Amino acid sequence: MNHPVLTIVTVTFNAGELLRKTLQSVKKGFPPHAPIEYLIIDGKSTDNTLQIAGEYQSQLSLNILSESDKGLYDAMNKGLELAQGEYIWFLNAGDEVHDDTTITRLLASFRSGADIYYSDALFMTAEGVPIGLRSQVTPHRLPKNIQWQDMAMGMKICHQAFIARKKVAPRFEIDNLSADLDWEIQAMKNAEQIEYLDFVLCRYLLGGLSTQKHQKSLTDRWKVLKRHFGWQEAAFNHLKIALRGALFYWRRGKYW
Numbered sequence: 001m002n003h004p005v006l007t008i009v010t011v012t013f014n015a016g017e018l019l020r021k022t023l024q025s026v027k028k029g030f031p032p033h034a035p036i037e038y039l040i041i042d043g044k045s046t047d048n049t050l051q052i053a054g055e056y057q058s059q060l061s062l063n064i065l066s067e068s069d070k071g072l073y074d075a076m077n078k079g080l081e082l083a084q085g086e087y088i089w090f091l092n093a094g095d096e097v098h099d100d101t102t103i104t105r106l107l108a109s110f111r112s113g114a115d116i117y118y119s120d121a122l123f124m125t126a127e128g129v130p131i132g133l134r135s136q137v138t139p140h141r142l143p144k145n146i147q148w149q150d151m152a153m154g155m156k157i158c159h160q161a162f163i164a165r166k167k168v169a170p171r172f173e174i175d176n177l178s179a180d181l182d183w184e185i186q187a188m189k190n191a192e193q194i195e196y197l198d199f200v201l202c203r204y205l206l207g208g209l210s211t212q213k214h215q216k217s218l219t220d221r222w223k224v225l226k227r228h229f230g231w232q233e234a235a236f237n238h239l240k241i242a243l244r245g246a247l248f249y250w251r252r253g254k255y256w
Contacts (some may be wrong), residue, residue: 007085025096121158121243
Protein backbone atom coordinates (compact mmCIF):
# COMPACT_ATOMS: atom_id res chain seq x y z
CA MET A 1 0.00 0.00 0.00
CA ASN A 2 1.11 3.53 -0.75
CA HIS A 3 0.78 6.16 1.98
CA PRO A 4 -2.71 5.56 3.42
CA VAL A 5 -5.35 8.26 3.22
CA LEU A 6 -7.23 6.98 6.26
CA THR A 7 -6.25 5.19 9.45
CA ILE A 8 -9.01 3.42 11.37
CA VAL A 9 -8.12 2.81 15.02
CA THR A 10 -9.98 0.39 17.27
CA VAL A 11 -9.00 0.25 20.93
CA THR A 12 -9.72 -3.04 22.69
CA PHE A 13 -9.42 -4.75 26.04
CA ASN A 14 -11.15 -8.09 26.54
CA ALA A 15 -13.64 -7.00 23.88
CA GLY A 16 -14.36 -10.48 22.53
CA GLU A 17 -17.30 -10.63 20.14
CA LEU A 18 -17.75 -6.84 20.27
CA LEU A 19 -14.57 -6.56 18.23
CA ARG A 20 -15.88 -9.06 15.69
CA LYS A 21 -18.95 -6.89 15.20
CA THR A 22 -16.76 -3.87 14.44
CA LEU A 23 -14.38 -5.71 12.11
CA GLN A 24 -17.22 -7.38 10.23
CA SER A 25 -18.86 -4.00 9.60
CA VAL A 26 -15.61 -2.63 8.17
CA LYS A 27 -15.05 -5.72 6.05
CA LYS A 28 -18.51 -5.52 4.44
CA GLY A 29 -17.86 -2.07 3.01
CA PHE A 30 -14.10 -2.24 2.50
CA PRO A 31 -13.28 -1.27 -1.11
CA PRO A 32 -10.65 -3.41 -2.89
CA HIS A 33 -7.14 -1.95 -2.54
CA ALA A 34 -8.48 0.92 -0.45
CA PRO A 35 -5.80 3.36 0.82
CA ILE A 36 -6.70 2.51 4.40
CA GLU A 37 -4.66 1.17 7.30
CA TYR A 38 -6.35 -0.45 10.27
CA LEU A 39 -4.78 -0.43 13.74
CA ILE A 40 -5.92 -2.54 16.67
CA ILE A 41 -4.56 -1.10 19.92
CA ASP A 42 -5.12 -3.76 22.55
CA GLY A 43 -4.54 -3.47 26.28
CA LYS A 44 -3.09 -6.99 26.63
CA SER A 45 -6.40 -8.83 26.52
CA THR A 46 -6.73 -12.20 28.26
CA ASP A 47 -9.89 -13.37 26.44
CA ASN A 48 -10.34 -14.23 22.75
CA THR A 49 -9.96 -10.64 21.50
CA LEU A 50 -6.58 -11.21 19.84
CA GLN A 51 -7.75 -14.48 18.31
CA ILE A 52 -10.69 -12.68 16.71
CA ALA A 53 -8.43 -9.88 15.48
CA GLY A 54 -6.17 -12.52 13.94
CA GLU A 55 -9.08 -13.94 11.94
CA TYR A 56 -9.43 -10.61 10.14
CA GLN A 57 -5.74 -9.69 9.98
CA SER A 58 -5.13 -10.62 6.36
CA GLN A 59 -8.58 -9.54 5.15
CA LEU A 60 -8.19 -6.00 6.50
CA SER A 61 -4.38 -5.82 6.69
CA LEU A 62 -4.63 -5.26 10.43
CA ASN A 63 -1.68 -4.02 12.41
CA ILE A 64 -2.11 -5.25 15.97
CA LEU A 65 -0.36 -3.82 19.03
CA SER A 66 -1.06 -5.58 22.32
CA GLU A 67 0.56 -4.23 25.47
CA SER A 68 -0.44 -2.84 28.85
CA ASP A 69 -1.73 0.70 28.90
CA LYS A 70 -3.15 3.32 31.27
CA GLY A 71 -6.70 3.13 29.93
CA LEU A 72 -8.78 4.06 26.91
CA TYR A 73 -7.27 7.45 26.13
CA ASP A 74 -3.70 6.28 26.62
CA ALA A 75 -4.44 3.56 24.05
CA MET A 76 -5.98 6.12 21.69
CA ASN A 77 -2.82 8.22 21.97
CA LYS A 78 -0.83 5.17 20.91
CA GLY A 79 -3.09 4.90 17.88
CA LEU A 80 -2.47 8.55 17.06
CA GLU A 81 1.29 8.08 17.28
CA LEU A 82 1.32 4.97 15.09
CA ALA A 83 -1.16 6.18 12.47
CA GLN A 84 0.31 6.72 9.02
CA GLY A 85 -2.91 7.93 7.39
CA GLU A 86 -3.65 11.53 6.53
CA TYR A 87 -6.95 11.23 8.43
CA ILE A 88 -7.77 9.26 11.56
CA TRP A 89 -11.07 7.59 12.53
CA PHE A 90 -11.61 6.03 15.96
CA LEU A 91 -14.13 3.16 16.08
CA ASN A 92 -14.46 1.53 19.47
CA ALA A 93 -14.99 -2.21 19.81
CA GLY A 94 -18.74 -2.74 19.41
CA ASP A 95 -19.24 0.30 17.20
CA GLU A 96 -19.89 -0.28 13.51
CA VAL A 97 -19.50 1.42 10.16
CA HIS A 98 -23.04 2.54 9.35
CA ASP A 99 -23.53 0.58 6.11
CA ASP A 100 -21.76 -1.00 3.14
CA THR A 101 -21.43 2.30 1.25
CA THR A 102 -20.05 4.42 4.08
CA ILE A 103 -16.31 3.91 3.57
CA THR A 104 -16.49 4.45 -0.20
CA ARG A 105 -18.48 7.65 0.28
CA LEU A 106 -16.09 8.85 2.97
CA LEU A 107 -13.03 8.33 0.78
CA ALA A 108 -14.72 10.28 -2.01
CA SER A 109 -15.48 13.11 0.41
CA PHE A 110 -11.79 13.56 1.18
CA ARG A 111 -11.37 15.19 -2.24
CA SER A 112 -12.61 18.46 -0.77
CA GLY A 113 -9.52 18.62 1.43
CA ALA A 114 -11.22 19.58 4.71
CA ASP A 115 -9.37 19.11 7.97
CA ILE A 116 -12.37 17.60 9.76
CA TYR A 117 -15.36 15.60 8.53
CA TYR A 118 -18.32 14.84 10.76
CA SER A 119 -21.83 13.44 10.64
CA ASP A 120 -24.58 12.00 12.81
CA ALA A 121 -24.43 8.63 14.59
CA LEU A 122 -27.07 5.95 14.93
CA PHE A 123 -27.48 4.86 18.57
CA MET A 124 -27.67 1.08 19.10
CA THR A 125 -28.49 -1.11 22.11
CA ALA A 126 -26.30 -4.03 23.14
CA GLU A 127 -28.93 -6.29 21.54
CA GLY A 128 -28.43 -4.57 18.18
CA VAL A 129 -31.68 -2.59 18.22
CA PRO A 130 -31.50 0.90 16.65
CA ILE A 131 -32.69 3.67 18.98
CA GLY A 132 -32.36 6.59 16.57
CA LEU A 133 -29.95 9.24 15.39
CA ARG A 134 -28.07 10.99 18.17
CA SER A 135 -29.33 14.40 17.04
CA GLN A 136 -32.92 13.15 17.37
CA VAL A 137 -32.90 11.08 20.55
CA THR A 138 -30.72 13.35 22.71
CA PRO A 139 -30.87 17.13 23.30
CA HIS A 140 -27.69 17.56 21.20
CA ARG A 141 -28.68 19.08 17.86
CA LEU A 142 -26.09 18.79 15.08
CA PRO A 143 -25.24 22.03 13.22
CA LYS A 144 -24.29 21.63 9.57
CA ASN A 145 -21.74 24.46 9.80
CA ILE A 146 -20.24 23.69 13.17
CA GLN A 147 -17.52 25.71 14.90
CA TRP A 148 -15.71 24.93 18.13
CA GLN A 149 -17.78 27.57 19.92
CA ASP A 150 -20.86 25.40 19.31
CA MET A 151 -19.47 22.93 21.86
CA ALA A 152 -20.11 25.33 24.77
CA MET A 153 -22.96 23.11 26.02
CA GLY A 154 -21.20 19.81 25.50
CA MET A 155 -20.38 17.34 22.79
CA LYS A 156 -22.33 18.01 19.60
CA ILE A 157 -20.64 15.27 17.59
CA CYS A 158 -20.34 11.63 18.57
CA HIS A 159 -16.63 10.79 18.73
CA GLN A 160 -17.04 7.91 16.26
CA ALA A 161 -18.63 10.29 13.75
CA PHE A 162 -15.70 12.74 13.86
CA ILE A 163 -12.77 12.24 11.48
CA ALA A 164 -9.78 14.55 11.73
CA ARG A 165 -6.69 15.16 9.67
CA LYS A 166 -3.82 13.88 11.77
CA LYS A 167 -1.96 17.18 11.72
CA VAL A 168 -4.83 18.97 13.53
CA ALA A 169 -5.47 16.14 16.03
CA PRO A 170 -4.08 16.72 19.55
CA ARG A 171 -3.21 14.08 22.12
CA PHE A 172 -5.88 12.93 24.57
CA GLU A 173 -5.79 13.80 28.26
CA ILE A 174 -5.63 10.26 29.60
CA ASP A 175 -7.25 10.76 33.03
CA ASN A 176 -10.24 12.83 31.88
CA LEU A 177 -13.44 10.96 30.96
CA SER A 178 -14.48 13.90 28.77
CA ALA A 179 -11.18 13.84 26.91
CA ASP A 180 -13.02 13.18 23.65
CA LEU A 181 -14.89 16.50 24.05
CA ASP A 182 -11.61 18.30 24.68
CA TRP A 183 -10.04 16.51 21.69
CA GLU A 184 -12.80 17.58 19.33
CA ILE A 185 -12.69 21.20 20.50
CA GLN A 186 -8.92 21.40 20.13
CA ALA A 187 -9.02 19.75 16.70
CA MET A 188 -11.66 22.23 15.53
CA LYS A 189 -9.58 25.12 16.86
CA ASN A 190 -6.66 23.83 14.78
CA ALA A 191 -8.74 23.22 11.64
CA GLU A 192 -9.10 25.60 8.71
CA GLN A 193 -11.99 23.74 7.07
CA ILE A 194 -14.69 21.60 8.72
CA GLU A 195 -17.19 19.72 6.55
CA TYR A 196 -20.52 18.13 7.39
CA LEU A 197 -21.24 14.79 5.70
CA ASP A 198 -24.82 14.20 4.59
CA PHE A 199 -24.61 10.47 5.36
CA VAL A 200 -24.34 8.68 8.71
CA LEU A 201 -20.86 7.42 9.53
CA CYS A 202 -21.39 4.96 12.36
CA ARG A 203 -23.58 2.84 14.58
CA TYR A 204 -22.69 3.76 18.14
CA LEU A 205 -22.99 1.15 20.90
CA LEU A 206 -24.44 2.68 24.06
CA GLY A 207 -22.88 2.03 27.44
CA GLY A 208 -19.29 3.25 27.08
CA LEU A 209 -16.88 4.37 29.77
CA SER A 210 -18.43 7.81 30.27
CA THR A 211 -21.84 6.18 30.78
CA GLN A 212 -20.46 3.66 33.26
CA LYS A 213 -18.73 6.41 35.29
CA HIS A 214 -21.28 9.14 34.71
CA GLN A 215 -20.52 11.33 37.73
CA LYS A 216 -16.80 11.59 36.96
CA SER A 217 -17.64 12.22 33.31
CA LEU A 218 -19.77 15.22 34.32
CA THR A 219 -17.04 16.57 36.60
CA ASP A 220 -14.48 16.18 33.83
CA ARG A 221 -16.79 17.87 31.33
CA TRP A 222 -16.87 20.90 33.65
CA LYS A 223 -13.06 21.00 33.58
CA VAL A 224 -12.99 20.88 29.79
CA LEU A 225 -15.63 23.55 29.25
CA LYS A 226 -14.06 25.81 31.89
CA ARG A 227 -10.71 25.46 30.12
CA HIS A 228 -12.06 26.50 26.73
CA PHE A 229 -14.85 28.94 27.65
CA GLY A 230 -13.93 30.32 31.08
CA TRP A 231 -15.56 29.45 34.37
CA GLN A 232 -18.39 32.00 34.19
CA GLU A 233 -19.62 30.89 30.78
CA ALA A 234 -19.09 27.24 31.73
CA ALA A 235 -21.15 27.66 34.90
CA PHE A 236 -23.95 29.43 33.04
CA ASN A 237 -23.95 26.80 30.30
CA HIS A 238 -24.09 23.95 32.82
CA LEU A 239 -27.24 25.51 34.20
CA LYS A 240 -28.65 25.63 30.66
CA ILE A 241 -27.58 22.01 30.11
CA ALA A 242 -29.51 20.92 33.20
CA LEU A 243 -32.63 22.86 32.17
CA ARG A 244 -32.41 21.58 28.60
CA GLY A 245 -32.08 17.98 29.82
CA ALA A 246 -35.03 18.34 32.19
CA LEU A 247 -37.22 19.79 29.43
CA PHE A 248 -36.16 17.09 26.99
CA TYR A 249 -36.98 14.39 29.55
CA TRP A 250 -40.35 15.99 30.37
CA ARG A 251 -41.36 16.04 26.70
CA ARG A 252 -40.26 12.47 25.94
CA GLY A 253 -40.50 10.70 29.28
CA LYS A 254 -36.95 9.43 28.80
CA TYR A 255 -33.51 10.80 27.90
CA TRP A 256 -33.03 8.46 24.94
